[in-house]
Amino acid sequence: MKIWLDGELRDAEGARVSVLDHGLTVGDGVFETLRTVDGRAFALTRHLDRLTASARGLGLPEPDLDEVRRACAAVLEANPVPLGRLRITYTGGLSPLGSDRGEAAPTLVVAVGEAPRRPDTTAVVTVPWTRNERGALAGLKSTSYGENVVALARARAEGASEALFGNTVGQLCEGTGSNVFVALDGVLHTPPLSSGCLAGITRALAVEWTGAKETDLPLDVLERADEVFLTSTLRDVQAVTRVDGRQLGDTPGPLTAEAMRVFAERAAADFDPR
Numbered sequence: 001m002k003i004w005l006d007g008e009l010r011d012a013e014g015a016r017v018s019v020l021d022h023g024l025t026v027g028d029g030v031f032e033t034l035r036t037v038d039g040r041a042f043a044l045t046r047h048l049d050r051l052t053a054s055a056r057g058l059g060l061p062e063p064d065l066d067e068v069r070r071a072c073a074a075v076l077e078a079n080p081v082p083l084g085r086l087r088i089t090y091t092g093g094l095s096p097l098g099s100d101r102g103e104a105a106p107t108l109v110v111a112v113g114e115a116p117r118r119p120d121t122t123a124v125v126t127v128p129w130t131r132n133e134r135g136a137l138a139g140l141k142s143t144s145y146g147e148n149v150v151a152l153a154r155a156r157a158e159g160a161s162e163a164l165f166g167n168t169v170g171q172l173c174e175g176t177g178s179n180v181f182v183a184l185d186g187v188l189h190t191p192p193l194s195s196g197c198l199a200g201i202t203r204a205l206a207v208e209w210t211g212a213k214e215t216d217l218p219l220d221v222l223e224r225a226d227e228v229f230l231t232s233t234l235r236d237v238q239a240v241t242r243v244d245g246r247q248l249g250d251t252p253g254p255l256t257a258e259a260m261r262v263f264a265e266r267a268a269a270d271f272d273p274r
């Protein structure tokens with residue numbers, strides 16, 4: 001497998017990043033995951049915009065998007081996979097002391113692998129830990145993913161495949177790697193970005209394509225929602241069958257099924273939607 005590291009394609013096995021890279025020592029980095037079909041990356045421009053916004057939020061130098069585009073193209077050409085998961089990682093880079101980023105040059109890594117297959121339906125649990133909607137990292141796709149790893153492990157231990165967070169004021173926020181939508185009395189809703197959730201690219205497209213409303217929702221909305229679904233790059237729209245042990249009715253319900261249909265149709269027609 002070939003990956004892109006600091007300006008060139010290299011064999012993944014021999015590629016090395018310093019043990020003092022900020023991405024490793026303090027999780028000072030940002031990333032994007034894109035899905036690819038036959039060597040083309042879906043919604044690449046949106047992902048690059050978000051990469052830039054996340055880098056800005058962390059105070060990293062702005063990524064050189066021409067280089068990132070070149071890197072993506074080179075990696076996709078060198079590693080043909082029909083359905084891929086492309087990962088862009090951009091970190092604070094090497095610091096001689098490992099603590100102060102100083103003038104360090106950022107590290108850019110781009111790699112692609114086969115996309116894991118996600119089932120159309122899944123069970124979720126809520127977790128007691130909260131997203132901090134006013135925290136410095138709110139809404140940034142940073143490599144500091146420890147909180148998500150812990151929550152996902154809890155979900156798996158409880159027989160679910162995703163964990164949902166509330167925020168510090170008791171509102172529904174998002175999953176560890178997904179945004180969440182609920183249907184209430186025939187209307188789709190999703191938490192607004194002010195809830196602290198990531199500005200998911202699938203979420204934005206689902207809002208645009210289904211007319212879902214961005215609404216502050218209490219976490220306990222999950223106890224009465226008629227339907228629940230998740231969105232993310234590797235899921236598209238994924239119907240939720242069970243929340244904290246509460247079985248939802250026929251899954252996917254009508255609004256979820258329609259969201260799945262519209263998403264598949266529109267995404268196929270417009271591969272790089274703005």
Ligand code: PLP
Nearest residue numbers: 177178179198200201202232233
């Ligand atoms: N929320 C979090 C915390 C995520 O990590 C992700 C994606 O990995 C999402 C939401 C969904 O975002 P997207 O649709 O851009 O993949």
